[in-house]
Amino acid sequence: MTRAKIELAYITDPAKRKATFKKRKNGLMKKISEITVLCGIDACAVVYSPDLPNKPEVWPSESEARSVISKFNGVPEAEKRKKMFCQESFLRQRIDKGKEQLKKLKNENRKREINLLMCEYLTHGGNNLDSNNMSYLKDFSFFTDQNLDEIRNKITMLQTQEETPETMDQGEQAQVHVPKTNFSRKIIKKLN
Structure with a gap:
């Protein structure tokens, strides 16, 4: 059975918003964990919580996240931008x-x-x-x-x-x- 489609809009109810944030954040961390194991890639996630704005949550650990970010910063600018999508170009492509x-x-x-x-x-x-x-x-x-x-x-x-x-001549x-x-x-x- 398929899930009901959710309207993508800001959740005004604070309790519901907090619960949704927690579930989605855990799901995101799980997906990043799975992709690193299954595909053998380096990935990290940094999530700022509305409850603790000064202390972000980092996956897998802060030192490993710094390592991934420094690898990314070491890649030449042309290589970085080759596969990057900004919101505007993505939306333009979808509109076209x-x-x-x-x-x-x-x-x-x-x-x-x-x-x-x-x-x-x-x-x-x-x-x-x-x-x-x-x-x-x-x-x-x-x-x-x-x-x-x-x-x-x-x-x-x-x-x-x-x-x-037999009925057709050659030419x-x-x-x-x-x-x-x-x-x-x-x-x-x-x-x-």
């Missing part, structure tokens, strides 16, 4: 990714709308296209032509597969001419 996903979803929704419009057009005899704007009609025409091209390619492929080597290729349908002619006529 979100924008890309939104763009994809908008395109998919537009295709679905046009496909639905095509189905309505075919079932109702074309009466519903008159009320749509030019943008919809252009998209409608584009997707109609795209679907017709896919159908033509599929027919060509199936006919090529049905052809036997000859199977070609199929699928004329434009009344449906696509109506769309083109409405656009012009």
Whole structure:
């Protein structure tokens, strides 16, 4: 069973905030301990408690934490920054990714709308296209032509597969001419 999603916001109740801090801090220390053992890396944690602001909690020990920090400070600046993420660049990256996903979803929704419009057009005899704007009609025409091209390619492929080597000359290729349908002619006529 999955946990309920927690709203990430400041906890106003002091007792609840203190209990959450204690649990999360212990969980963080445990995770750092596990990663050092499992992956054989050097890591440390320094946590300032609201109860004891002058005395931070250090894991694994203060001397080992100083050792890890001095190793980090000994690394050249270019190497340090190579894998670092600042909050701003992280958020920018997430926003760009979100924008890309939104763009994809908008395109998919537009295709679905046009496909639905095509189905309505075919079932109702074309009466519903008159009320749509030019943008919809252009998209409608584009997707109609795209679907017709896919159908033509599929027919060509199936006919090529049905052809036997005896019936085809060596240089000859199977070609199929699928004329434009009344449906696509109506769309083109409405656009012009």
